[in-house]
Every structure is written in structure tokens, then in C-alpha cells.
Amino acid sequence: MDLKAKLLYDLLIVSHLEGEDVSLSQVANALRNVDEYRHLLKVLEHELGDMPPRVVFAKLRLLNAWHEPFSIAAKQYLEDHLLAGLDKKLDNWRKICRSTP
Amino acid sequence: MKEYLRFLKPGFKPFNPLELAKATENIICKVGEEGVERKYTAFYATGVYRGIATGYAVGCCLRCYYCWSEWSRDFPDLYGDYYSPRKVFENLDKAAKKYGVNKLRISGCEPTLCRQHLLELLKYVEDSKHPLFILETNGILFGSDENYVREISKFSKVHVRVSLKAAKPEAFTSRTGALPEFWELPFKAVEYLYRHGVSFHVAAMTDPRIMPEDERKALIEKLREVDDAIAANLEEELCDPYETTMARMWAYGVDPAEFFSKRVKPWT
Numbered sequence: 001m002d003l004k005a006k007l008l009y010d011l012l013i014v015s016h017l018e019g020e021d022v023s024l025s026q027v028a029n030a031l032r033n034v035d036e037y038r039h040l041l042k043v044l045e046h047e048l049g050d051m052p053p054r055v056v057f058a059k060l061r062l063l064n065a066w067h068e069p070f071s072i073a074a075k076q077y078l079e080d081h082l083l084a085g086l087d088k089k090l091d092n093w094r095k096i097c098r099s100t101p
Numbered sequence: 102m103k104e105y106l107r108f109l110k111p112g113f114k115p116f117n118p119l120e121l122a123k124a125t126e127n128i129i130c131k132v133g134e135e136g137v138e139r140k141y142t143a144f145y146a147t148g149v150y151r152g153i154a155t156g157y158a159v160g161c162c163l164r165c166y167y168c169w170s171e172w173s174r175d176f177p178d179l180y181g182d183y184y185s186p187r188k189v190f191e192n193l194d195k196a197a198k199k200y201g202v203n204k205l206r207i208s209g210c211e212p213t214l215c216r217q218h219l220l221e222l223l224k225y226v227e228d229s230k231h232p233l234f235i236l237e238t239n240g241i242l243f244g245s246d247e248n249y250v251r252e253i254s255k256f257s258k259v260h261v262r263v264s265l266k267a268a269k270p271e272a273f274t275s276r277t278g279a280l281p282e283f284w285e286l287p288f289k290a291v292e293y294l295y296r297h298g299v300s301f302h303v304a305a306m307t308d309p310r311i312m313p314e315d316e317r318k319a320l321i322e323k324l325r326e327v328d329d330a331i332a333a334n335l336e337e338e339l340c341d342p343y344e345t346t347m348a349r350m351w352a353y354g355v356d357p358a359e360f361f362s363k364r365v366k367p368w369t
Contacts, residue, residue: 012333020336023151050203051233052150054302055260057334062298074333082333083321 001076004069007037008060012077013092015053024056025049030096107175109166109278111354118241118279118286122162122214128177129160130215133185137218140181142173142209144192146200150235154197156189158210163239164278165266166353167311169343170209186221190229197231206235213242216249223256237262241279244286247293254297261301262336263290267312268320276311288323295327304336310363311340339365 001009014030028041028049048056060066081092105124106116129140140159147155159173159181173180184192193205205226212219213236226234236253240263243250253259265288267273270281294301303324307317324332340346340360347357 016337021149021151026151050151054262054334054336055233055235055300057330058260058300058302061328061330061334062300071328071330074328074330077333078321078325078329082335083318 001072002069003036004040004066005072005076007031007040008057008066008070008073009077010034010037010096011053012057012073013081014096015057016081016089020052020054022052023050024053027053105178106164106278108349109164109353113278115274115280116164116278118162118277118283119245121164121279122211122242125160125162125177125211126214129158129181130218131183133183135185135187136221137215138183138185139189139215139218140173140177141184141189141192142171142181144189144196146196146202150204150206152200152202153204153206153235154193154200154202155205156184156193156207158207158212160214161211161239162214162241163211163266165276165306166278166349166355167276167306167308167340167346168349169341169346171345173209186218186225189218189222190225194229194231203231204233204235205231206237208237211239211241212236213238213249216242220252223253223259226258227256232258233260234258235260235262237264238290239264239266240287240290241283243293244289247296250290250293250297250299254294254299259299261294261299263287263294263301263303264338265291265303265305265320268316268323272312272316276306291324291327291331295331302334302336303331304338306340307335307337308340309365310360 010031011027014027025045028045031037060070081089106121131138141156142159143157145155147153160177161174168174197203197205236259238261266276267284270284273284274281291303305320306312321332342361350357350360
């Protein structure tokens with residue numbers, strides 16, 4: 001996975017339980033201290049930071065620059081998380097929480 | 102449809118949701134001086150979607166037993182006043198300014214009823230400074246008419262949230278009251294929205310107290326047939342003990358106390 005796909009994969013995981021009533025910027029707080037995401041997050045938040053993550057994902061899917069990374073992230077997320085058992089899901093969330101400042 | 106169906110009771114007779122849509126439109130839509138008017142009960146702003154101005158409209162074409170909408174769903178004849186598209190936009194705009202939010206939506210109902218009203222309202226939104234209009238639908242009317250989706254695709258500010266109720270025909274009937282042969286219409290809506298490049302995501306009532314795990318998996322797999330990206334952006338809903346939900350459950354023969362006493366695990 002390239003960096004864009006990795007970021008979207010992590011955003012999908014942190015948005016699983018609440019991707020509607022929060023903003024992308026709030027969800028992105030969970031990934032703030034991952035240095036390699038800093039620039040891409042800035043780009044995303046500039047245009048879409050106030051939007052709920054599910055709306056953001058829907059819009060990214062329609063954008064040429066993000067379509068392919070989102071498809072890659074989505075495929076991986078389905079296998080690793082959405083269709084996985086509870087233990088695996090908790091493990092995914094724990095990993096991300098551990099990196100939260 | 103002889104008698105207007107209000108809520109589900111044990112032993113109910115399944116209905117045609119397109120006929121119920123027409124019967125409901127006969128109550129909630131009328132032609133006024135400024136186009137097709139629709140019934141609404143209130144305009145306000147709320148914290149969902151990180152703050153959104155909301156028009157609470159009247160009327161639906163499904164009868165989900167766990168639905169949390171106000172009684173205006175079941176008794177559209179008793180609730181609401183008629184508003185033109187222009188007046189609805191003005192009220193949404195006013196609510197947005199008052200509460201300092203910039204997103205708009207219609208809630209509490211099936212917004213795709215009264216098609217001309219919705220399309221006119223979306224023209225006002227398109228010409229405004231508001232960046233986003235969330236259209237929350239059960240997908241029945243979109244799934245029954247691709248042209249409707251084509252018309253919606255012309256509006257750049259619309260984001261559609263399609264709410265799926267079931268991934269099997271018999272489950273669709275037992276949850277919504279609609280005839281099983283209509284169960285795929287919401288999935289058709291998903292296909293059409295995808296085909297016409299509309300910004301949208303899918304929500305589903307996958308609460309394990311309502312939808313068994315094998316059906317949840319079938320629903321996700323069915324969405325994957327459209328695109329993994331659509332399945333991955335699934336919003337999973339849990340059922341909450343709203344007063345109207347509990348009353349509808351009770352009427353349907355589901356004991357709400359027993360239902361809500363079951364502990365919910367996140368989707369396993």
C-alpha cells in the first residue's frame with residue numbers, strides 16, 4: 001500500500017464506530033502523531049476537514065487522485081476489519097489508540 | 102390501498118411500498134402557488150453530522166418496527182404544515198445561520214416522496230453558499246426509477262445516505278412490512294447512484310438484535326458486488342430505545358424491555 005492508501009485504511013478503521021456525527025478533523029486526531037501522514041492530512045483537511053468521514057470517503061472515491069488508493073484501502077479494510085471477528089477489530093483499534101498522543 | 106397503513110401489528114398483511122408511497126404523497130404533497138408543497142413539522146439545527154440545519158418532514162413508504170421517527174410517519178394526516186420549496190430553503194437557511202452551521206438536510210421521513218418538491222428545493226440549495234445537502238433515503242423510489250437518480254446526479258452539493266433494512270427478502274418483509282419482491286429496490290438504488298457518479302454512502306441496521314450475523318455478511322458481500330469501496334464505507338446502525346421505537350415494537354409484539362436488555366457487542 002502506498003502512503004495515501006495506508007492513511008485511508010487507518011481512517012476507515014477509526015471511523016468504523018462513528019463516521020457520521022464527527023468531522024474528519026476530529027477522527028484525524030487519532031493519527032496526528034504519525035509523521036508520515038502529516039502532509040496528506042493537511043491536504044485532506046484543507047478541503048474536507050469539516051465534513052463527516054463517510055461523506056469524505058464518498059467524495060474521495062470520485063476524485064481521480066484518490067480513487068485508486070481508496071479502492072486499495074477499502075479492499076484491505078474489508079478483509080482485516082469489517083468482516084473480521086471482534087478480537088481482530090479490537091486489536092486494530094488498540095494499535096491506532098497506542099499511536100494517539 | 103383501501104386503508105392507510107400506519108404501523109405494523111402481528112399478522113400484518115405485507116404491502117406494496119410503491120403504492121404506500123403514492124397514498125402517502127396524496128396526504129403530504131399538494132400543488133401550491135409556488136410549486137409542489139410538502140408537509141413539515143419543524144425546522145431547526147442539530148448536532149448530528151457535526152451540526153446540520155434540518156427540515157423535519159412528514160411521511161414514509163416503509164413501516165419499520167424499530168423506526169425512531171416521530172408519529173408523523175404513521176399519522177401524516179395529523180401532523181405538519183405545507184411548505185413550498187422556496188419556503189423550506191428559507192427556513193433551512195435561517196436555521197443554519199441561527200446555529201452557525203452550513204450543512205442542510207431533510208429528516209424524519211422519506212425525502213424522495215414528492216419528487217418535484219425535492220428537485221425544486223435542491224435547485225435553491227445548489228444556488229446557495231451551503232456546501233452540503235444530506236439526503237437520507239430508504240432507496241425504494243430511487244431503486245424503482247433510475248431517471249430519478251439521474252436527476253439527482255445533476256446537483257453537486259447532494260450527498261445521499263441510503264439506509265438498507267435487510268439482505269434477504271423475508272427479513273425485509275418482517276422488518277419493514279413491505280412485500281418481499283421489493284427487497285432489492287434499495288440495492289438497485291445503490292447501483293444507480295454508483296453508475297451516475299453521485300456522492301453517497303450506505304447505512305444499514307446491522308444491530309445484531311435485529312440482523313443476524315450471516316445476513317450482515319451477505320449484505321456486505323452484496324455491496325462488494327457493486328464495489329469494495331462502497332462496502333467499506335458502510336455505516337452500521339444500532340437501535341436505540343426512543344419512545345416511538347418502543348411503542349412500535351410493542352404494537353408489533355416485540356417486548357422492548359426484553360429487546361433492549363440484551364447486551365450489544367460491536368459487530369462480530
